[in-house]
Amino acid sequence: MAGRFEIHRTADDSYRLRLTDSEGNTVAVSPTFRSLSTLRDGIKAMRENAATGVVVDLRQQA
Secondary structure (H helix, E strand, O other), rough: OOOOOEEEOOOOOOOEEEEEEOOOOOOEEEOOOHHHHHHHHHHHHHHHHHHHOOEEEEOOOO
16 A cells, blocks of 8 residues: 555644555654645645655765
8 A cells, every 4th residue: 555645634724734654654744734725735746746856865974
């Protein structure tokens, strides 16, 4: 099974997105979205960026 996007409603009736891996571990948590349409835009952006994203190692070199 692939990872999945989970939509959660917050206490103030906003929405938050959680990306989980195939074992149910949380990989990423989104900022709060005020509407479902902006949340869907966030999912689209995550899908596009994850497929083409560059890995940048910001650890300090010893």
